Amino acid sequence: MEKVAVLGAGSWGTALAIVLADNGHHVSLWGRREEQVLEINEEHRNERYLPGIELPETIHATVKVEECLKDAETLVLVTPTKAMRDVLGQLKPILSRPVTIVHASKGIEPGTYKRISEIIEEEIPADLLKAVVVLSGPSHAEEVSLRQPTTVTVSSENNDAAENVQDLFINQNFRVYTNPDVVGVELGGALKNIIALGAGLSDGLGYGDNAKAALITRGLAEIARLGTHMGANPLTFSGLTGIGDLIVTCTSVHSRNWRAGNMLGKGMALDEVLANMGMVVEGVRTTQAAYELSKREQVEMPITAVLYDVLFNNKGAKQAVDDLMQRTRTHEVEDVSSLKG
Numbered sequence: 538m539e540k541v542a543v544l545g546a547g548s549w550g551t552a553l554a555i556v557l558a559d560n561g562h563h564v565s566l567w568g569r570r571e572e573q574v575l576e577i578n579e580e581h582r583n584e585r586y587l588p589g590i591e592l593p594e595t596i597h598a599t600v601k602v603e604e605c606l607k608d609a610e611t612l613v614l615v616t617p618t619k620a621m622r623d624v625l626g627q628l629k630p631i632l633s634r635p636v637t638i639v640h641a642s643k644g645i646e647p648g649t650y651k652r653i654s655e656i657i658e659e660e661i662p663a664d665l666l667k668a669v670v671v672l673s674g675p676s677h678a679e680e681v682s683l684r685q686p687t688t689v690t691v692s693s694e695n696n697d698a699a700e701n702v703q704d705l706f707i708n709q710n711f712r713v714y715t716n717p718d719v720v721g722v723e724l725g726g727a728l729k730n731i732i733a734l735g736a737g738l739s740d741g742l743g744y745g746d747n748a749k750a751a752l753i754t755r756g757l758a759e760i761a762r763l764g765t766h767m768g769a770n771p772l773t774f775s776g777l778t779g780i781g782d783l784i785v786t787c788t789s790v791h792s793r794n795w796r797a798g799n800m801l802g803k804g805m806a807l808d809e810v811l812a813n814m815g816m817v818v819e820g821v822r823t824t825q826a827a828y829e830l831s832k833r834e835q836v837e838m839p840i841t842a843v844l845y846d847v848l849f850n851n852k853g854a855k856q857a858v859d860d861l862m863q864r865t866r867t868h869e870v871e872d873v874s875s876l877k878g
């Protein structure tokens with residue numbers, strides 16, 4: 538059993554802390570607010586992020602990053618993508634020996650178009666980094682905290698590190714696979730949030746299951762198109778971190794991205810939606826990043842492009858769906874010759 542530092546006491550950080558504590562590890566959870574830390578340590582609850590869940594008493598929360606990191610060889614980063622560089626900047630001066638950094642966040646950085654593992658490698662000097670491991674897959678915190686069956690994938694360029702992290706997290710309710718395709722695992726997890734916003738928007742407009750199935754399927758096509766262009770293995774997109782996470786995020790009321798899209802589809806303004814949510818909606822910034830990246834790389838992403846206009850150019854939700862339905866007719870699969878015997 539080892540000490541694990543979890544940085545980010547929101548819904549996902551707390552749910553992952555529960556998995557680690559259930560596995561007998563000593564978990565130190567870093568939160569930003571004193572009253573939240575007190576609530577976790579004294580009442581064993583984190584009501585704002587995981588209402589009604591009793592936390593294992595062995596989870597110890599702290600606002601002090603030094604205390605959280607002390608004696609931990611594995612750090613689990615679970616803050617919103619937007620906060621990553623800031624958090625890594627706070628860790629860097631404290632680290633005195635190499636650590637494994639696992640991240641479980643899902644996003645791409647606007648402007649740089651970097652994946653989170655790339656941001657970690659940029660911010661933390663190589664001599665302080667044993668390995669970077671990504672943890673991703675269809676896993677809502679609300680269900681993980683109830684110990685409901687969940688599967689995820691861990692991915693790293695360092696296979697031993699991926700297997701160590703698999704060992705740390707795996708238990709009878711939380712099954713962990715490995716996959717060496719870091720690019721595919723990270724891009725699948727980040728880009729599905731865009732499509733989940735679209736699925737929520739479609740539901741908010743009152744459209745049905747046909748529309749949602751279309752969004753999931755054509756969404757997967759554009760995720761795989763950008764992903765393979767960026768170097769991912771296309772097979773990864775048929776796995777847990779591709780279609781698996783798309784299904785859960787596009788169909789679950791737990792999804793923050795689906796819920797945000799749903800409110801937009803019902804006519805609420807983006808500012809109001811985000812103010813209402815009180816939790817991170819990663820798909821908004823990732824839509825901006827993916828839209829710009831797809832333009833730069835000349836990769837067609839029609840769903841991402843109309844959502845970009847809904848989020849940032851005041852396009853109406855219904856108009857967005859009409860635009861998608863009225864695109865120039867085309868083949869379903871780009872390389873049609875590959876379908877012929």
Ligand SMILES: NC(=O)C1=CN([C@@H]2O[C@H](COP(=O)(O)OP(=O)(O)OC[C@H]3O[C@@H](n4cnc5c(N)ncnc54)[C@H](O)[C@@H]3O)[C@@H](O)[C@H]2O)C=CC1
Nearest residue numbers: 546547548549550615616620642643676677678816817819
């Ligand atoms: N909630 C879920 O079920 C899942 C979430 N994720 C991913 O995990 C990441 C975190 O998501 P959630 O836990 O849902 O978010 P959340 O909104 O529930 O919590 C975010 C936490 O990060 C903290 N935070 C924000 N800015 C910070 C900063 N600058 N410095 C330090 N802490 C900061 C907040 O105080 C809060 O505790 C996201 O990338 C999300 O896509 C991935 C899988 C499942």
Ligand SMILES: O=C(CO)COP(=O)(O)O
Nearest residue numbers: 674675676677792793794
């Ligand atoms: O990534 C998730 C589930 O796998 C969580 O998605 P949301 O951020 O949309 O809730």
